[in-house]
Amino acid sequence: MRIAAVHSADGKIFGTVAHDEFRPLLIDGAPVRDLRDVIALLDAGPDALRHGPATALASLTLAAPVGPLTKNVICVGKNYHDHALEFARSGVDQSGDRQERPEFPVVFTKATSSLADPLQPVPASADPTGTTDYEGELGVVIGKRCSKVGPEEALDYVFGYTVVNDVTARAVQTRHRQWFLGKSLDGFCPVGPWLVTADEMGPLDGQMLVTTVNGERRQAAPLRDMIFDTPTIIATVSSYVTLEPGDLIATGTPAGVGIGFAPQCFLVPGDIVTVSIEGIGDLVNPIS
Known part of the structure; x- marks a missing residue:
C-alpha cells in the first residue's frame, strides 16, 4: 500500500x-x-x-509523508562502501573517524525543522558557504515501539519505506567538526513522494537508488550495497534509543555526491534534484 x-x-x-x-x-x-x-x-x-x-x-x-515527528530524523553516515571511500578522501570528514569502512554505524540526526515536501524548493541560498550538496537515501519508518531488538527481528518493526534527500551544507559540516548544523538548515530534508508499506516493498536487495541533477546521473547503487543493512541499523539505534511509531531513519547515501567530484559540484539555484528508488518512486526538488 x-x-x-x-x-x-x-x-x-x-x-x-x-x-x-x-x-x-x-x-x-x-x-x-x-x-x-x-x-x-x-x-x-x-x-x-x-x-x-x-x-x-x-x-x-x-x-512529506511523515510526521508530526517527535524526535529528530535519525541518519546514518558513510554507509555505502564507495561513498565511505569518497568521503574519507574529500577532506570534509571532521568526525574524528576517517576510516574508509566504519567499524560501527555512524549515527547523527537532522532537526525536525529541516523536513521538506516533494517539489518544495530547497533553499541553497540560505547556506552562506555556497556548499550545498545532495545525498539520496532510503528512508525507513518505524511502525512499532522498538527497544533493544536484534537484527533478526528488526524488520518486524518497520512500517514502510520512503525516499530522503539528506541535503548538506558541506563547509558548515566541516567548520563545526560535527554534522548536525550542516545537515539541519530549514528545508534540507525533503521526504517523499510517499511511503510504501513494508509488505508491498518486500525484501531490500537489488532495488536501485539513483540521484540525478538536471537529468545527469550522479548516484546509482543497489540497496544491497549498504555496509550496515536496515536490520543492523535498527538494532544498533534501538540498543540506546527507544524508537517509536512514525520515527524516520535515513540509511545513508552511495558514492557520487558533489564533494566527490574534481572540481566539487555543489547545488545552485535553478538545479533540479531527483532521487529515485525502485519500488517507491521519485522525490523531486528544485533548488532555490
Missing part, C-alpha cells in the same frame, strides 16, 4: 494512493493528520480503514 500526505485547505492530511488517485483516510469522519494514526489504522486491519472521496493525485500538492 502507498501512503501519501497532501496539503488541503485545512492543513496536511494522510491517505492512500492507487491508480493515480488520492483517497483521504478518515477517523470518525475526520481526515487523519498524524502518521501514527495511519500506522494504528493499518495495524488494526483493512476493515478498520475508512476513506473519503478519491481525488486525482495530479490536482493535489504532496506533503
Whole structure:
C-alpha cells in the first residue's frame, strides 16, 4: 500500500494512493493528520480503514509523508562502501573517524525543522558557504515501539519505506567538526513522494537508488550495497534509543555526491534534484 500526505485547505492530511488517485483516510469522519494514526489504522486491519472521496493525485500538492515527528530524523553516515571511500578522501570528514569502512554505524540526526515536501524548493541560498550538496537515501519508518531488538527481528518493526534527500551544507559540516548544523538548515530534508508499506516493498536487495541533477546521473547503487543493512541499523539505534511509531531513519547515501567530484559540484539555484528508488518512486526538488 502507498501512503501519501497532501496539503488541503485545512492543513496536511494522510491517505492512500492507487491508480493515480488520492483517497483521504478518515477517523470518525475526520481526515487523519498524524502518521501514527495511519500506522494504528493499518495495524488494526483493512476493515478498520475508512476513506473519503478519491481525488486525482495530479490536482493535489504532496506533503512529506511523515510526521508530526517527535524526535529528530535519525541518519546514518558513510554507509555505502564507495561513498565511505569518497568521503574519507574529500577532506570534509571532521568526525574524528576517517576510516574508509566504519567499524560501527555512524549515527547523527537532522532537526525536525529541516523536513521538506516533494517539489518544495530547497533553499541553497540560505547556506552562506555556497556548499550545498545532495545525498539520496532510503528512508525507513518505524511502525512499532522498538527497544533493544536484534537484527533478526528488526524488520518486524518497520512500517514502510520512503525516499530522503539528506541535503548538506558541506563547509558548515566541516567548520563545526560535527554534522548536525550542516545537515539541519530549514528545508534540507525533503521526504517523499510517499511511503510504501513494508509488505508491498518486500525484501531490500537489488532495488536501485539513483540521484540525478538536471537529468545527469550522479548516484546509482543497489540497496544491497549498504555496509550496515536496515536490520543492523535498527538494532544498533534501538540498543540506546527507544524508537517509536512514525520515527524516520535515513540509511545513508552511495558514492557520487558533489564533494566527490574534481572540481566539487555543489547545488545552485535553478538545479533540479531527483532521487529515485525502485519500488517507491521519485522525490523531486528544485533548488532555490
